[in-house]
Amino acid sequence: MSLALVCMSHSPLLEFNDPPADVKAEVEDAFATARSFVHDYDPTLVVSFAPDHYNGFFYDLMPPFCIGYEALGVGDYGTTAGPLDVPTPIAEQLAAWVADHDLDVAISRKMEIDHGAIQPLEILFGGIDEVPTIPVFVNGVAKPFVKMSRVRRLGEAIGSFLATLHGERVLVVGSGGLSHDPPVPQWATADDAQRALLLDGRHPTAAARDARQQRVIDTGKAFAAGTATIQDLNPVWDRALMRTLATGDLSPIDAMTPEQMALDAGNSAHEVRTWVAAFAALGQAGPYDVLSSCYRPIREYIAGFGVMTARTS
Ligand SMILES: O=C(O)/C=C/c1cccc(O)c1O
Numbered sequence: 420m421s422l423a424l425v426c427m428s429h430s431p432l433l434e435f436n437d438p439p440a441d442v443k444a445e446v447e448d449a450f451a452t453a454r455s456f457v458h459d460y461d462p463t464l465v466v467s468f469a470p471d472h473y474n475g476f477f478y479d480l481m482p483p484f485c486i487g488y489e490a491l492g493v494g495d496y497g498t499t500a501g502p503l504d505v506p507t508p509i510a511e512q513l514a515a516w517v518a519d520h521d522l523d524v525a526i527s528r529k530m531e532i533d534h535g536a537i538q539p540l541e542i543l544f545g546g547i548d549e550v551p552t553i554p555v556f557v558n559g560v561a562k563p564f565v566k567m568s569r570v571r572r573l574g575e576a577i578g579s580f581l582a583t584l585h586g587e588r589v590l591v592v593g594s595g596g597l598s599h600d601p602p603v604p605q606w607a608t609a610d611d612a613q614r615a616l617l618l619d620g621r622h623p624t625a626a627a628r629d630a631r632q633q634r635v636i637d638t639g640k641a642f643a644a645g646t647a648t649i650q651d652l653n654p655v656w657d658r659a660l661m662r663t664l665a666t667g668d669l670s671p672i673d674a675m676t677p678e679q680m681a682l683d684a685g686n687s688a689h690e691v692r693t694w695v696a697a698f699a700a701l702g703q704a705g706p707y708d709v710l711s712s713c714y715r716p717i718r719e720y721i722a723g724f725g726v727m728t729a730r731t732s
């Protein structure tokens with residue numbers, strides 16, 4: 420049984436802030452390469468590892484991982500709102516398999532997902548319900564964070580299940596990272612209004628959503644102009660991680676700690692957990708080859724921006 424993988428940074432600023440034309444063209448090329456890879460592979464099932472940014476998961480109940488049995492996009496930053504085509508019986512079997520492999524994963528029969536999960540589906544497939552998709556939430560924003568070894572083990576457990584699905588062509592997607600520090604509030608430093616959002620800010624008014632998003636868009640513009648106070652991108656860290664993922668030996672990642680990751684690469688660098696889970700899943704089908712790999716630090720997007728495709732050898 421073979422598996423295929425696309426890992427990509429996401430940024431809600433793709434449609435709002437423009438980097439220099441050559442950089443934008445490089446990103447478009449990387450997306451086109453990934454699209455063509457996916458088109459040739461022609462997946463029958465997608466498993467999407469993605470974080471959330473306090474649009475679907477809040478501190479009233481924040482799991483480290485959650486498998487969606489049904490899911491819908493919330494429509495932040497102009498992304499598609501509405502239901503995904505989730506194959507519920509397969510998602511249920513997946514959750515049972517993962518539980519049987521000693522991993523404690525939440526499930527949701529109504530998972531609300533944001534740009535983190537929606538953007539790759541739109542970019543790769545042109546829509547959110549084109550191919551049956553099981554969304555797997557991997558917390559990459561809200562402390563506390565589980566160990567990286569736990570993320571690797573989740574990916575391995577999911578990959579070992581996918582390897583049993585004869586007759587399916589499964590694409591695993593990891594969405595997020597790499598180094599970046601967008602102005603997502605942190606509980607410890609949040610004011611009262613921000614804490615209310617972090618606690619249970621589901622379904623904001625359009626005005627509240629616009630205000631929140633405008634702050635991020637403005638920060639991206641200021642970051643590009645050199646006037647933002649957020650932590651800088653770290654291309655050395657990003658490229659090193661991409662090299663490790665490409666080797667097929669993910670064991671060095673177990674030593675990464677959340678504290679050091681945030682210091683080195685920003686508070687949202689934890690989103691790389693999705694890449695680690697996706698590569699760990701891919702590795703369960705045997706050795707793999709990275710077929711394309713592209714990287715640019717892009718301040719306009721507030722993202723160390725990487726796109727990788729890989730496939731079982
Ligand atoms: O508005 C948010 O919550 C997040 C914005 C953002 C900005 C840049 C890169 C990312 O991965 C983001 O999620």
Ligand SMILES: [Fe+2]
Nearest residue numbers: 535595596690
């Ligand atoms: Fe993000």
